[in-house]
Amino acid sequence: MKIILKQVNLLHPEQKLNEQTDLLIEDGVIKKIGGITEPEFKEAKVYEMNGKFCSPGFFDMHVHLREPGREDEETVETGCNAAAVGGFTGVACMPNTNPDIDSAEVVRFIKEKAARHLVDVFPVAAATLARKGEAISPMLELYEAGAVGFSDDGVAIKSAGILRNVLEYSKMMDAPVIEHCEDESLAGGAMNESFTSTLLGLPGIPNVAEDLIVIRDIMMAEFTGGRVHIAHISSKNAVDLVRQAKKKGIKVTAEVAPHHFALTDDLLKTFDTNYKMNPPLRTREDVDAMIEGLKDGTIDCIASDHAPHSIEEKEMEFIYAPNGILGLETQIGLAISELVKKKHLTLDQLVEKFAINPRKILNLPVPKIKVGELANFTIFDPEQIWTVDITKFKSKAKNSPYDKRLLTGKAVAVINKKKMFIDEKMMEI
Amino acid sequence: MSLSSRHLLGLSGVPKEDIQLILDTARTFREVLERPIKKVPTLQGKTVVNLFYENSTRTRISFELAQKRLSADTINFATSTSSAKKGETFKDTVRNIEAMKVDMIVVRHQSAGVPQYLTKISKANIINAGDGLHEHPTQGLLDMYSINERLGRLEGLKVCIVGDVAHSRVALSNIYGLKTMGAQVSVCGPSTMIPFGIEALGIKVYHKIEEALKENDVLNVIRIQLERDAGRRIPSLREYHNYFGVTTERIEKFNKDIVILHPGPINRGVELSSEVADGPYQVILDQVTNGVAVRMAVLYLLGTMHS
Ligand SMILES: [Zn+2]
Ligand SMILES: [Zn+2]
Numbered sequence: 001m002k003i004i005l006k007q008v009n010l011l012h013p014e015q016k017l018n019e020q021t022d023l024l025i026e027d028g029v030i031k032k033i034g035g036i037t038e039p040e041f042k043e044a045k046v047y048e049m050n051g052k053f054c055s056p057g058f059f060d061m062h063v064h065l066r067e068p069g070r071e072d073e074e075t076v077e078t079g080c081n082a083a084a085v086g087g088f089t090g091v092a093c094m095p096n097t098n099p100d101i102d103s104a105e106v107v108r109f110i111k112e113k114a115a116r117h118l119v120d121v122f123p124v125a126a127a128t129l130a131r132k133g134e135a136i137s138p139m140l141e142l143y144e145a146g147a148v149g150f151s152d153d154g155v156a157i158k159s160a161g162i163l164r165n166v167l168e169y170s171k172m173m174d175a176p177v178i179e180h181c182e183d184e185s186l187a188g189g190a191m192n193e194s195f196t197s198t199l200l201g202l203p204g205i206p207n208v209a210e211d212l213i214v215i216r217d218i219m220m221a222e223f224t225g226g227r228v229h230i231a232h233i234s235s236k237n238a239v240d241l242v243r244q245a246k247k248k249g250i251k252v253t254a255e256v257a258p259h260h261f262a263l264t265d266d267l268l269k270t271f272d273t274n275y276k277m278n279p280p281l282r283t284r285e286d287v288d289a290m291i292e293g294l295k296d297g298t299i300d301c302i303a304s305d306h307a308p309h310s311i312e313e314k315e316m317e318f319i320y321a322p323n324g325i326l327g328l329e330t331q332i333g334l335a336i337s338e339l340v341k342k343k344h345l346t347l348d349q350l351v352e353k354f355a356i357n358p359r360k361i362l363n364l365p366v367p368k369i370k371v372g373e374l375a376n377f378t379i380f381d382p383e384q385i386w387t388v389d390i391t392k393f394k395s396k397a398k399n400s401p402y403d404k405r406l407l408t409g410k411a412v413a414v415i416n417k418k419k420m421f422i423d424e425k426m427m428e429i
Numbered sequence: 430m431s432l433s434s435r436h437l438l439g440l441s442g443v444p445k446e447d448i449q450l451i452l453d454t455a456r457t458f459r460e461v462l463e464r465p466i467k468k469v470p471t472l473q474g475k476t477v478v479n480l481f482y483e484n485s486t487r488t489r490i491s492f493e494l495a496q497k498r499l500s501a502d503t504i505n506f507a508t509s510t511s512s513a514k515k516g517e518t519f520k521d522t523v524r525n526i527e528a529m530k531v532d533m534i535v536v537r538h539q540s541a542g543v544p545q546y547l548t549k550i551s552k553a554n555i556i557n558a559g560d561g562l563h564e565h566p567t568q569g570l571l572d573m574y575s576i577n578e579r580l581g582r583l584e585g586l587k588v589c590i591v592g593d594v595a596h597s598r599v600a601l602s603n604i605y606g607l608k609t610m611g612a613q614v615s616v617c618g619p620s621t622m623i624p625f626g627i628e629a630l631g632i633k634v635y636h637k638i639e640e641a642l643k644e645n646d647v648l649n650v651i652r653i654q655l656e657r658d659a660g661r662r663i664p665s666l667r668e669y670h671n672y673f674g675v676t677t678e679r680i681e682k683f684n685k686d687i688v689i690l691h692p693g694p695i696n697r698g699v700e701l702s703s704e705v706a707d708g709p710y711q712v713i714l715d716q717v718t719n720g721v722a723v724r725m726a727v728l729y730l731l732g733t734m735h736s
Binding site: 190193194197199201202203204270271312317318319 | 538562595601627
C-alpha cells in the first residue's frame with residue numbers, strides 16, 4: 001500500500017532535518033522524500049498534513065503494563081493502544097508484574113504479546129530476583145531474551161553491595177540499571193514532606209530520601225564503570241547531583257515524568273488520590289529545577305511512569321490508595337503545553353527528549369527519516385488545543401488527574417511496523 | 430443564627446462567627462448537663478452514625494452521649510482494621526450505611542482526608558472526629574471552651590501546645606481555632622516532634638518547657654503516643670519527662686498562673702507528673718464534660734440546619 005503524507009514538516013534533530021515536504025511510504029518503507037509525481041499522488045492514499053510535524057517515533061522508557069498479573073488494570077494490548085493514541089511507537093515496560101520480569105520466560109511472554117502491535121515493547125527486567133535485592137537476576141539470559149535494562153522499580157536496589165554486582169554484571173551488556181531512587185528508611189509516606197504535608201496531616205516522604213539513593217548510585221556508577229539511569233527524578237538536589245556527575249563524566253542519565261514538571265504538591269489539598277504517586281508531587285522549587293534540568297540536558301528524557309490502577313483501588317482512603325497515575329495519553333500534550341509553549345524547550349529538544357535520548361540510553365537504534373528506512377514516526381500537531389477526557393482513554397484504567405484539563409499539542413498519528421494509527425483507527429499500510 | 434458550612438471537617442478556614450456560635454451554644458448545653466434530667470428532644474428522629482475506623486473509646490463515648498442527650502438515634506460502626514484489608518471498600522461501607530437513611534456521620538479514621546472524601550460520597554452532614562494527623566475539630570473547640578471557661582476570654586491569650594505536635598491531630602485544630610479567636614499559639618517539644626515548616630503558620634517554637642511555661646497563659650499538653658511510634662523520636666520516656674514534663678516544681682518556679690489542658694488519656698509521669706494531673710492548675714476533667722456540651726452544640730447546629 002502506498003500512502004503520502006502531504007506537506008508534512010519533517011523534524012529530526014540528529015539528521016539536522018527540519019523541512020516541509022511530501023513523504024511517500026510504500027509497504028511501511030520510506031520511498032520518496034519530496035519530488036513526488038502526479039501519477040504517484042493519484043495512486044496513493046494522500047493525507048493532508050498542513051505543516052504538522054513528523055519526527056522519529058516517540059519512545060516512553062518507563063511504563064507499567066501490569067501484564068502478567070493485573071490484567072484487570074492494563075494489558076500489553078491496552079497499554080500499547082494507549083501508547084499509540086498518545087503518540088508513542090515504542091515503550092519499555094517495568095518489571096514489577098506478577099510474576100516479576102525476572103525470567104526469560106516472562107520477557108518472551110511480553111514480547112510475544114506485543115509482537116503484532118504497532119508499538120514496540122521492550123521489557124526492563126528485574127535487577128534482582130523478585131526485586132528483593134538479595135540475588136542478581138539472570139541478566140545475560142534476560143538480555144538475550146529481549147530485556148533492554150534492569151531495574152527493581154517500585155523500590156531502589158536494596159544495598160550498595162548488590163547494586164555493585166548488578167552494575168558490574170550489566171557492563172557486559174552495556175545495559176542501564178534503572179533506579180527508583182528512594183531510601184527505604186525514609187520511605188512510607190503518602191505525599192511530599194513539606195509545609196503542605198504539615199497542613200494536611202499526611203505522612204511525608206522527604207526529598208532527601210531520593211537524593212541519598214541518587215548520590216549512592218552515582219558513586220557506584222563511578223566506582224564500577226556501569227551505567228545508572230535515574231528513573232522519575234523529582235527532587236531539586238537530585239538534579240544538581242546528576243548535573244555534577246555528568247560534568248565528571250560519570251555514566252549517569254535521568255528521566256522525568258510529566259507530573260513532576262507540571263504539578264505541585266499543593267494540589268493534594270483536595271485529597272484526590274489521583275495526585276498520589278511515588279516519587280510524590282514536589283514543590284514549585286523542585287518543578288523549576290526539573291524544567292532547568294530538561295533545558296540544560298541534565299535530564300535526558302521524559303517518561304510517563306504510566307501506572308494504571310483500578311478505580312476500586314484508587315478510590316480509597318488517601319493513605320491506603322496505591323501510588324501512580326496514567327501518563328501515556330496525556331504526556332505529549334503536557335510537555336508541549338508546559339515546556340514548548342512556555343519556551344523552555346524547542347521542538348527539536350522535545351524530539352530529543354521523547355524519541356532520541358531514550359533509545360540511546362537503552363541502546364536501541366533511532367529511526368531515521370531516509371529513503372529505504374522503515375517508517376517509524378510520530379506525527380504531531382503542537383498547536384492543537386484539546387480537552388482531556390478520561391472516558392475516551394484507551395488504557396483500561398482511568399486514574400488520571402488531568403481529566404477536563406485543556407492541553408495544547410497532540411499526536412495526530414503514529415506509524416511503525418507497517419501499521420498506521422490515525423483518526424482513531426489502526427490500519428495496515 | 431446558623432453555621433456557614435453543613436459539615437465540620439476541621440477548624441481551618443472556619444470563620445470566627447461560627448466558632449463563637451458553637452461555643453455559645455455549647456454553654457447552653459453545658460447548663461443542660463447540670464440538670465437532673467439531662468436530655469432534650471432537639472434531634473428526635475435524626476439518625477447519627479459513629480463511623481470509627483480507629484480505636485478511640487473516649488471520643489466515641491463523648492459523641493454517643495452527646496447524641497443521646499439530644500435524643501438522636503445512634504448507630505456505632507467500629508473497626509480497627511482498615512477497609513483495605515477487610516475486603517469491603519470504604520466507599521461500599523459508606524454506601525451501605527447511607528442506604529439506612531442516616532442524617533449525620535461522625536467519622537474517625539487513620540487517614541487524613543477521609544472526612545472530605547465522605548462529603549463527596551454521602552449526603553449526610555459530616556463531622557470529623559479525627560483524621561490521620563490532620564484535624565480533630567471538636568477537640569479544638571472543647572479546648573477553647575475550657576480555656577474560655579477558666580480565663581474568661583480567648584483573645585490575646587498565649588497558648589502553647591506541648592508534646593508530639595508533629596504526630597497529633599489535636600495540634601492543628603487548636604492552632605487554627607485559637608488563631609481565629611485572636612489567641613497567640615506556640616508549640617513546645619523535642620525537635621523530632623515539631624512539624625516541618627510550622628513557623629510559617631506564625632507559630633513560635635520552644636524546645637525548653639521552662640520558657641514555654643514562663644511565656645504562656647495556657648499549656649495544652651498532648652499525649653506522647655507510644656502506639657504512634659513516639660519511641661523512635663525520643664530516647665526514652667524518662668528523658669522526655671526530665672526535659673519536657675510538666676511538674677509542680679516547674680510550675681511553681683516559672684508560672685503559678687498557668688492553666689494546664691490535656692486531651693487524655695494521660696501518661697502519668699511522662700508529659701504530666703501525677704501531682705499536676707490531679708492538681709489545681711489543670712482543667713482536664715472539665716474538658717471531658719465540656720467535650721459532651723461542645724459535641725452537642727455541633728450536632729445540634731448541623732442537625733437542625735436547612736440544607
Ligand atoms: Zn518507581
Ligand atoms: Zn515506575
